[in-house]
Amino acid sequence: MLSVQRDAVRAHVWLYFWSAWVQPLVPFMADLKVHGHKRMAGNHFMPKLSVCKPSRTTMLPPVKRSVLGLVAYCLLVAADSLQKRAVAFYDPNVGGGSMLNNAGSGGGEPLNVIVSGLSSSAVLTDAGILNYARAIGFSTECLGIHLGDPQSANLGDGHGFVNQTMELRQDYGNAELGTCLESLIGGNHFRVYRQNGPMANSKALFLAVSKEEDVNKHHTIVPDGYNIGRDQLVTNALGKKTFKGVHYSTVGQNVTGLLPAGNAGVNHGIATDGITTLLTVTII
Structure with missing residues (x-):
């Protein structure tokens, strides 16, 4: 149109x-x-x-x-x-993509949080989203060690399936070593995907957020873990946050119609409520 x-x-x-x-x-x-x-x-x-x-x-x-x-x-x-002109994001479904990533086990994790393309541009870079993540309680994996294969997503932007840009874990208040504790006892974590292809270049970041079990349970997702993980991240993000001298202000909006409610195609068969939260992050 x-x-x-x-x-x-x-x-x-x-x-x-x-x-x-x-x-x-x-x-x-x-x-x-x-x-x-x-x-x-x-x-x-x-x-x-x-x-x-x-x-x-x-x-x-x-x-x-x-x-x-x-x-x-x-x-x-x-x-x-x-x-x-700048847009918050493009619906991956329109461009042949999906709001479920490819978890490699026949199902996908929901992309249940989007960092808007209308956010401050410095937030949308790799270094920018990492610093912002640390401001809201996440950091890089324990000692830089990642176990397991990366997961991919098709954001309908013309690039097809692309591996996650990074995976960040709850740091329990310590940006340097706190994710080692998350690896042991479980907690929240998310994968990052960037929508920047020739068909839909919003520069928005799509996050697959979930809360996982401890190492003894092989980091499987807790019951209702996709909704819980999203809500915990959003609660931590809203309002004003600071890390290493960068001050952020974040507002959120729940969006329906991108993800279907239920467990069809969802990894581990865990149902979701179909809500995606759109975060607009401004450096102040």
Whole structure:
């Protein structure tokens, strides 16, 4: 729909631009006369142009038509920029993607939190989301050691399935070593995926958040762990937070219709309520 509207605006704008600017100049251009040649390097000749005094019929367009042409040009630029404006995110389902990742076991984990593409741009980089995660109680894995294969997701942006950018775990108040405790006793964690392909370049970050069991239970997801993990992360994130001198303000909005409620296709058969929380993070 947006593409059709943009093409219609472009067609009307070019019509106005032609009538106001280009068409009146056609007879004016016809009055250009070649009356001599100027020798150039390499024995080539360049026509020497002179402009005859234009008649009344070849005068430049009146002010009103000039203003109309200028307005038309501005509208054309605005129409072309419609597809480039920032958006919070694009629905992966529309582009052939899914709001469930590929967990590698026949099911997927829900992408139940989105960091909006309208957030401060510095938050949406790898270093930026890591610093923000540390401000809300998460950090890198214990001693940088990751067990298990990465999971992939298709965000409908034209890149197909892409492995997680990073995986971050609850740090229990210690950004350096706290995730080692999470690896032992369990807790909250999330995987990060970036929507930045040619079909849907929102730069939003899609998070697969869940609460997991301890190491003795092989870090499986606790009952209702997807909803619990999402809600705990959102509770920690909302409001004002700070880490290493960077101050954040976060607002949230629950979105329905992206994820179906229930357990169809969900890893471990754990049902979800179908809610995705959209976080907009601003550096203040």
